[in-house]
Amino acid sequence: MNQRPSILIARAVFPDVVEKLQQHFEVETTPAGVVWSSAELVQRLQGKAGVLTTGGERIDAALLAACPHLKIVANLAVGYNNFDLPAMTAAGVLGTNAPDVLTETTADFGFALLMATARRVTESERFLRAGQWKEWSLDLFAGAEVHGSTLGILGMGRIGQAIARRAAHGFGMPVIYHNRSRLTPELEAACKATYVDKAELLRRADHLLLVLPYSAASHHAIGAAELAQMKPTATLINIARGGIVDDAALAVALRERRIAAAGLDVFEGEPRVHPDLLTVPNVVLTPHIASATLPTRSAMAHLAADNLIGFLVEGRPVTPLNPEVLAA
Numbered sequence: 001m002n003q004r005p006s007i008l009i010a011r012a013v014f015p016d017v018v019e020k021l022q023q024h025f026e027v028e029t030t031p032a033g034v035v036w037s038s039a040e041l042v043q044r045l046q047g048k049a050g051v052l053t054t055g056g057e058r059i060d061a062a063l064l065a066a067c068p069h070l071k072i073v074a075n076l077a078v079g080y081n082n083f084d085l086p087a088m089t090a091a092g093v094l095g096t097n098a099p100d101v102l103t104e105t106t107a108d109f110g111f112a113l114l115m116a117t118a119r120r121v122t123e124s125e126r127f128l129r130a131g132q133w134k135e136w137s138l139d140l141f142a143g144a145e146v147h148g149s150t151l152g153i154l155g156m157g158r159i160g161q162a163i164a165r166r167a168a169h170g171f172g173m174p175v176i177y178h179n180r181s182r183l184t185p186e187l188e189a190a191c192k193a194t195y196v197d198k199a200e201l202l203r204r205a206d207h208l209l210l211v212l213p214y215s216a217a218s219h220h221a222i223g224a225a226e227l228a229q230m231k232p233t234a235t236l237i238n239i240a241r242g243g244i245v246d247d248a249a250l251a252v253a254l255r256e257r258r259i260a261a262a263g264l265d266v267f268e269g270e271p272r273v274h275p276d277l278l279t280v281p282n283v284v285l286t287p288h289i290a291s292a293t294l295p296t297r298s299a300m301a302h303l304a305a306d307n308l309i310g311f312l313v314e315g316r317p318v319t320p321l322n323p324e325v326l327a328a
């Protein structure tokens with residue numbers, strides 16, 4: 001009798017995704033609210049051919065060595081800095097991510113965080129809820145202009161481009177960007193975006209949005225030196241990954257008003273947040289929710305499930321990251 005492959009769902013997902021996977025696999029689920037330690041994850045992965053992970057599960061050489069049956073890790077995220085991809089390739093383990101389905105939703109949120117930060121939405125709400133609103137005044141929570149101001153984007157992949165289109169077409173913002181590689185003239189025209197070097201981006205942006213992947217090269221891409229080059233009136237928005245911004249340096253810059261405000265959806269060492277960020281008023285803090293609408297999170301989970309089914313059942317994953325494993 002042919003035995004069905006066993007898989008682990010490492011973080012609770014929607015019931016219809018579990019049911020879909022149960023049609024093909026022996027499925028071990030994880031209860032809602034549970035996050036496995038590395039040791040627990042290794043334990044649960046024994047005998048498993050596949051695992052559905054989130055960005056929170058680290059897949060490295062030590063885990064791979066301890067889980068010899070593992071063939072695929074399907075990330076429920078477009079970012080995959082939780083994967084040591086070279087180690088996975090060396091171990092013959094396929095990695096997949098969940099691109100495209102979250103692009104527009106995440107761009108919406110980037111814009112929401114930019115608006116909330118520039119226009120001081122949460123800061124003013126805290127003031128109101130605390131009963132501090134005694135009278136209206138002309139400069140009460142006066143913020144920064146969004147429409148017509150210059151948007152800088154660091155990292156110009158699919159999400160960066162979707163944000164640029166919103167800014168240029170909806171808000172009449174001149175858009176400048178910096179990226180490892182320059183967009184084609186067609187894409188630059190569609191986004192109405194102008195390529196500049198990083199120093200010019202920092203110097204000219206009224207609002208600087210970070211949408212680049214995290215890697216050793218982008219670690220602390222925005223630290224004290226970069227913050228010092230920004231306008232004192234500028235806002236900084238990070239919807240990319242914790243670790244791209246030096247959170248301690250940012251807290252100092254915000255407290256000393258060396259930049260006006262920041263909006264952060266991701267943090268170094270999250271879900272922990274640097275304590276100094278919790279005490280400065282001019283920062284909007286959200287718990288890594290940029291892709292969090294139910295339709296988008298559902299599409300991401302289904303794409304991760306389709307990668308497991310596509311690879312383990314049909315030999316054809318949908319969005320492979322290291323397709324050289326397939327050839328081998």
Ligand code: 8YV
Pocket residue numbers: 053054055056076077078079080102290291
């Ligand atoms: C995920 C994200 O929801 O896709 C990404 O890279 O950061 C988010 O959309 C999160 O990583 C959970 O996996």
